[in-house]
Amino acid sequence: xxxxxxxxxxxxxxxxxxxxxxxxxxxxxxxxxxQLAGALGALIDGDSKLGKTIAANDYQVNGMxxxxxxxxxxxxxxxxxxAGDLRMIVATIKTITDLERIxxxxxxxxxxxxxxxxxxxxxxxxxxxxxxxxxxxxxVNKALDAFARLDAxxxxxxxxxxxxxxxxxxxxxxxxITFMMEDxxxxxxxxxxxxxxxxxxxxxxxAKNVCEYVIxxxxxxxxxxxxxxxxxxxxxxxxxxx
Amino acid sequence: MAARVALVAAAGMxxxxxxGRPALMxxxxxxxxxxxxxxxxxxxQRWLRTDRLDEAPDAGGVWxxxxxMIARLHRRKQYHKRRLLRLLRELRRSTAAIPDGVVLLNPxxxxxxxxxxxxxxxxxxxxxxVGLRIDNLxxxxxxxxxxGAGVFAxxxxxxxxxxxxxxxxxxxxRYGAGQLLLLVRDVTRQEQLETMRKEFVANASHELxxxxxxxxxxxxxxxNEPQLDPALAGPLQExxxxxxxxxxxxxxxxxxxxLEADAGPVEGVDVDVAHLLEQLRRDTLARSSQAPELQLQIxxxxxxxxxxxxxxxxxxxxxxxxxxxTPSTGTVTVRWWTDAAGGHLAVQDNGIGIAAxxxxxxxxxxxxxxxxxxxxxxxxxxxxxxxxxxxxRHGGSLEIxxxxxxxxxxxxxxxxxxxRAAAAAA
Numbered sequence: 001x002x003x004x005x006x007x008x009x010x011x012x013x014x015x016x017x018x019x020x021x022x023x024x025x026x027x028x029x030x031x032x033x034x035q036l037a038g039a040l041g042a043l044i045d046g047d048s049k050l051g052k053t054i055a056a057n058d059y060q061v062n063g064m065x066x067x068x069x070x071x072x073x074x075x076x077x078x079x080x081x082x083a084g085d086l087r088m089i090v091a092t093i094k095t096i097t098d099l100e101r102i103x104x105x106x107x108x109x110x111x112x113x114x115x116x117x118x119x120x121x122x123x124x125x126x127x128x129x130x131x132x133x134x135x136x137x138x139x140v141n142k143a144l145d146a147f148a149r150l151d152a153x154x155x156x157x158x159x160x161x162x163x164x165x166x167x168x169x170x171x172x173x174x175x176x177i178t179f180m181m182e183d184x185x186x187x188x189x190x191x192x193x194x195x196x197x198x199x200x201x202x203x204x205x206x207a208k209n210v211c212e213y214v215i216x217x218x219x220x221x222x223x224x225x226x227x228x229x230x231x232x233x234x235x236x237x238x239x240x241x242x
Numbered sequence: 243m244a245a246r247v248a249l250v251a252a253a254g255m256x257x258x259x260x261x262g263r264p265a266l267m268x269x270x271x272x273x274x275x276x277x278x279x280x281x282x283x284x285x286x287q288r289w290l291r292t293d294r295l296d297e298a299p300d301a302g303g304v305w306x307x308x309x310x311m312i313a314r315l316h317r318r319k320q321y322h323k324r325r326l327l328r329l330l331r332e333l334r335r336s337t338a339a340i341p342d343g344v345v346l347l348n349p350x351x352x353x354x355x356x357x358x359x360x361x362x363x364x365x366x367x368x369x370x371x372v373g374l375r376i377d378n379l380x381x382x383x384x385x386x387x388x389x390g391a392g393v394f395a396x397x398x399x400x401x402x403x404x405x406x407x408x409x410x411x412x413x414x415x416r417y418g419a420g421q422l423l424l425l426v427r428d429v430t431r432q433e434q435l436e437t438m439r440k441e442f443v444a445n446a447s448h449e450l451x452x453x454x455x456x457x458x459x460x461x462x463x464x465x466n467e468p469q470l471d472p473a474l475a476g477p478l479q480e481x482x483x484x485x486x487x488x489x490x491x492x493x494x495x496x497x498x499x500x501l502e503a504d505a506g507p508v509e510g511v512d513v514d515v516a517h518l519l520e521q522l523r524r525d526t527l528a529r530s531s532q533a534p535e536l537q538l539q540i541x542x543x544x545x546x547x548x549x550x551x552x553x554x555x556x557x558x559x560x561x562x563x564x565x566x567x568t569p570s571t572g573t574v575t576v577r578w579w580t581d582a583a584g585g586h587l588a589v590q591d592n593g594i595g596i597a598a599x600x601x602x603x604x605x606x607x608x609x610x611x612x613x614x615x616x617x618x619x620x621x622x623x624x625x626x627x628x629x630x631x632x633x634x635r636h637g638g639s640l641e642i643x644x645x646x647x648x649x650x651x652x653x654x655x656x657x658x659x660x661x662r663a664a665a666a667a668a
Contacts, residue, residue, distance in 0.1 A: 030381025148378040
C-alpha cells in the first residue's frame with residue numbers, strides 16, 4: 001500500500017493535484033459505469049427512449065477524457081513527477097483512453113438497443129446477453145475499485161475474469177448462428193445482437209487493460225502481453241520478499 | 243535524607259579523626275553514599291524503561307517513596323485508560339450495530355470511519371478504505387454531484403448493485419468542524435412498494451376503463467329509447483351522470499400515473515399563454531350554465547416553454563375549480579404576469595374559500611374539504627394533485643392562499659428559464 005500514500009510530498013499543491021486527477025478519473029469511471037448500466041437496461045427492458053438518452057450522453061465521457069488529459073499534461077510539464085507519481089500519471093493517461101472507449105461501446109449498445117426495442121423480442125429475452133452484460137459491468141466496477149484502492153490483487157483477479165467474458169462471447173455467437181439457421185427472418189436481429197455482444201466483449205478487454213495499468217502503477221511492472229500466471233508468480237515473490 | 247548524609251559525613255569524619263584523616267574519610271563516606279544513591283537511580287531508570295510498571299522494585303527511603311508514587315500514578319492511569327477503552331468499545335459496538343450505514347468523513351470527504359452496515363451496503367473494506375475519498379468508491383455521478391454541491395438538505399436515492407436492483411438512500415449531515423456524517427439506508431423495499439403502488443393504480447384504472455365504456459354506451463342507448471317507462475327516466479339520467487363522472491376520475495388517475503411515470507423535467511414547446519387562457523375561458527363558460535363572471539388580465543405578452551397538454555390540463559383544472567366553487571354572482575379573475583422570478587398565473591375567485599386547516603392537504607389525492615360539497619359538484623378529487631405534479635415537472639410550484647367565505651387564489655409559479663419574451667417567441 002505504499003503507493004497509496006501520496007502524502008509524502010513536500011509540496012502540498014502537488015499532492016492535491018495528484019489527488020484531484022485521481023478523483024476525476026474515478027468520477028469519469030462512475031459516469032462510464034452509469035452509461036453501461038443504462039445501455040444494458042435499455043436493451044433488457046426494450047426501452048428505446050433510455051437507449052437514445054444514453055447514446056446522447058456519451059459526449060460527457062469524451063469531455064472528461066479531454067479535461068483529465070490536459071490536467072495530466074500540465075502536471076507532467078510543471079511538476080516533472082518521478083517514480084510512483086510518474087507511473088500514476090502514465091497509468092491515468094492510459095486508463096482514461098480505455099474508459100473513453102468503454103463509453104463509445106456503451107453508446108453503440110444503447111443505439112442498437114433503441115433500434116431493437118421496436119422489434120419482436122427473441123424467445124430467451126436476451127438472457128445470455130444480459131448475463132454477459134452483468135459480468136462486464138462487474139469487471140468495470142472492480143477494475144475501478146482496484147484503481148481507487150491501488151489493489152493489485154483485485155486487479156489481477158479481475159483481469160482474469162476476461163476469460164469468462166470471452167467464453168460467453170463464443171457461446172452466444174454459436175447460439176446466434178443456430179438461431180439464424182433455424183429462422184432466416186431472425187438474421188437481422190441476430191446480427192444486431194452480435195454487435196452488442198461484441199461491444200460487451202470489447203468492454204471486458206478495456207476493463208482488463210485498466211487492471212493492467214493498476215498493476216503497473218502499484219508494482220512498476222508492465223504486464224501487457226504476458227501471461228497472467230507469470231504475473232501472479234511475480235507478485236507473490238515480491239510479497240514474500242517485502 | 244539530608245540528615246542521613248550529614249550523619250554519615252560526621253561518622254566518617256569521626257572515624258577519620260582516629261587515623262588523623264578526617265576529611266578523607268568523610269569524602270570516602272560521602273562518595274559511598276553517592277554511589278549507593280546513583281545505583282538506586284539506575285535501578286529506578288531501568289524499572290521505568292520496562293513495561294512492567296506494576297511490579298515495583300523494593301527500595302528504601304526517598305527512593306521507595308518515589309517508586310511508590312510513580313506506581314500509584316501508573317495504576318491510576320491504567321484504570322482510566324481501561325475505563326475509556328471500555329467506553330470507546332461500547333460506543334463502537336453500538337454504532338456498529340446501528341441498522342443503517344454510518345460513514346464519518348473529514349472535510350476533504352476522506353473516510354475516517356464506517357460501521358459494518360455501511361461496509362455491507364457500499365462494499366467498503368475496513369483494512370484499505372480508511373483515508374480514501376468516499377466518491378472514489380461510491381462513484382455514481384448523482385452522488386458525486388450531491389457531494390460536490392455541498393447542499394445536503396435532502397437525501398438522495400441511488401440505484402446500486404449489478405442490475406440496479408438495490409436502492410440506497412444517502413443523506414449527508416455536517417457536524418463538528420466541517421466533518422461530514424454520511425447515513426446510508428437500504429430503501430429497496432420502500433421503492434419496490436412505491437413502484438408496485440404506481441403500477442397497480444395505472445393497471446386498475448386502465449382495466450376499469452373498458453367495462454365503463456360499455457356501460458356508458460348502453461346507458462346512452464337506453465336513454466334514447468322512446469318506449470322506456472317514464473318512471474325510469476330520472477334514475478337513468480342519474481346513472482349516466484355518474485358514469486360520466488367515473489370516466490372523469492379514471493381519466494384523471496391515468497393522467498396522474500403518466501405524470502408520475504415520467505419523472506424527469508419536460509422539454510416543452512412554445513406556449514402562447516394569452517391565447518391558451520382565452521380558449522380555456524370559452525371552454526369553461528360553455529361547460530357550465532351558471533358560471534360566474536370570468537375575467538382575463540394578461541399583463542405580459544411572454545410565452546411559456548412548457549408541455550402544452552400538461553399546462554392546458556393544469557390551467558383547466560384551476561379554472562374549473564374556481565368556476566365550481568364561486569356562485570354565479572361572483573367573479574373569477576385570471577392573471578398572467580412575468581417578473582424577474584419567472585412567470586406567474588393566478589386564478590382568483592371570491593367564492594366560498596377554504597379553511598386554513600385544509601390547505602396543506604389540498605393537493606393530496608381524493609382529499610375532500612367537505613364530503614358533501616365536492617361530490618355534489620362532480621369533481622374527481624384529483625384535479626389539484628394533477629396541477630401540483632404538472633408544476634413539479636416544469637420546475638415550478640403551486641401556491642394556494644385562501645380565506646373561508648372570502649375566496650381563494652391559486653398561483654402557478656414557473657421558473658424564469660421557462661419564460662420566453664414575446665419578441666423572442668414570435
